[in-house]
Amino acid sequence: MVGHSEGMREIFSTITRVAPTRATVLLCGESGVGKDMIARAIHHHSPRADRPFVKINCTALPENLMESELFGYEKGAFTGANTSKPGKFEQADTGTVFLDEIGDVPASVQVKLLRILQEREFERLGSNKVKHIDVRVLAATNVDLRAALEQGTFREDLYYRLNVLPINIPPLRERKEDIPYLAGFFVKKLGKDLGSPVQSISDAAMQRLLGYHWPGNVRELENVLERSMVLANGAILEAGDVKLDTAPAARFTVADNFLPEGTTLDQYEQSIIREALRRANGNKSQAARMLGLTRNALRYRLSQMGLES
Ligand SMILES: Nc1ncnc2c1ncn2[C@@H]1O[C@H](COP(=O)(O)OP(=O)(O)O)[C@@H](O)[C@H]1O
Ligand SMILES: [Mg+2]
Structure with missing residues (x-):
């Protein structure tokens, strides 16, 4: 990993200190700053280096599949469950689980993650047999989870369990x-x-x-x-x-982008949300990313607008 700025050198020394422990680490930073790379570095410098490293992309999984992917299921747990199957947490037993885009985890799964973090136990879907596992949890987010806390879309108890050791990775333009x-x-x-x-x-x-x-x-x-x-x-x-992507973006100033005549802030916000959904072809995760929101925070706003089915 390359980094000479003060911010990155501090992060390297934090990595060296936290890697040997089993402490939960929360990596915060914009997309592309190196969160995945740091998660892998922590794992590779830990006593679990030769054990599994299992990455779970919380955005990529539709809500109804997430539970069975994470916690596994028993034969007959739902229609189509013809065999039983271990989940990602079981696959990561004795190793490390990396939960990417943690802000997108729906409420039902947040409860189960909390139990894993607190008790290191869970049940497969369709089973009441408690399973104990030994996993180290690393999580990452590119949105401000505190905003999701305020909106009630992210559990406070889970946030504090995850936020034991936060590492904030500054954007490249600040280093x-x-x-x-x-x-x-x-x-x-x-x-x-x-x-x-x-x-x-x-x-x-x-x-x-x-x-x-x-x-x-x-x-x-x-x-x-x-x-x-x-x-x-x-x-x-x-x-x-040097082929840069675009000309440097004009800085946003409220002076020339104030509310359109006769519009309220609520109406303006709603039209921006609608436009984001249109640009994302209705894909909520993508629309949320464009708006700098978690998927849950977007859902919350949509429900306020009476648009969430
Ligand atoms: N400090 C660094 N030194 C070298 N390569 C880096 C560094 N930070 C990020 N990268 C590279 O940039 C790309 C994006 O990093 P990644 O860890 O996937 O970011 P994020 O998970 O935050 O979106 C990867 O190819 C990664 O190898
Ligand atoms: Mg990443």
């Missing part, structure tokens, strides 16, 4: 000192993977990388360098070779 080191690291790595002639980055090209705001963080930096290197011809990546 620009890391950009030259990350860029150098990716040029080397991608040069090999792509068979590209590019060996280094010119000063002018570096200035372009430093001037950009990186909404997609380290992941976007890696993608931009890959695209730029595929198209470049020389051994040195020049400013003109």
Whole structure:
């Protein structure tokens, strides 16, 4: 992992201190800042390194499948359950579970996670036999869970259990000192993977990388360098070779974007939510991401609007 900024060096030292323990860690940060990478680093520097690391993407699972995926089920638990099957937690026994996008976990599953964190026990669906497991839990979120707490879509007791050791990973635009080191690291790595002639980055090209705001963080930096290197011809990546995603975004100011004439804040918020759903083709998880909300927080607003089925 590359990082020379004060923020990242602090995170590295936290990783070194928490990795050997079984403490629950909550990784907070925008998409692309390195949450997955840090979760894996914690696991690999823990006494569980040679035990399973099981990642669960809470957004990817529809609510009705999530329970059976996480906790497993017994034969006959529901129509189509022809055999019994262990869940992800059982697969991770003696190892680490990484719950990604924890803010998207529905209320029914939040209760069961709380029980796992408190008692290290659960039951498979369709069974009343209590199972005990030994798992270390790591979780990640790219939205502010406190907002979900205030809206009542995320349980407070679960939040405090998860938030034992929070690690906040700053966005790349707040640690620009890391950009030259990350860029150098990716040029080397991608040069090999792509068979590209590019060996280094010119000063002018570096200035372009430093001037950009990186909404997609380290992941976007890696993608931009890959695209730029595929198209470049020389051994040195020049400013003109740098293919950024867009022009730097204009900063939002309330002065020129105040409420449209005759609209209330509620109406305006609702029209933005409708537009996000339209752009996401009705996909609530995607719409929630566009709005910087958890899926549950969006659901809550939709129910307030009388739109949640
Ligand atoms: N500090 C870092 N050093 C090297 N590569 C990094 C670093 N942070 C992120 N990356 C790379 O950036 C990409 C996005 O990181 P990831 O951990 O998936 O972010 P997140 O889970 O926060 O969305 C990955 O390819 C990862 O390897
Ligand atoms: Mg991730």
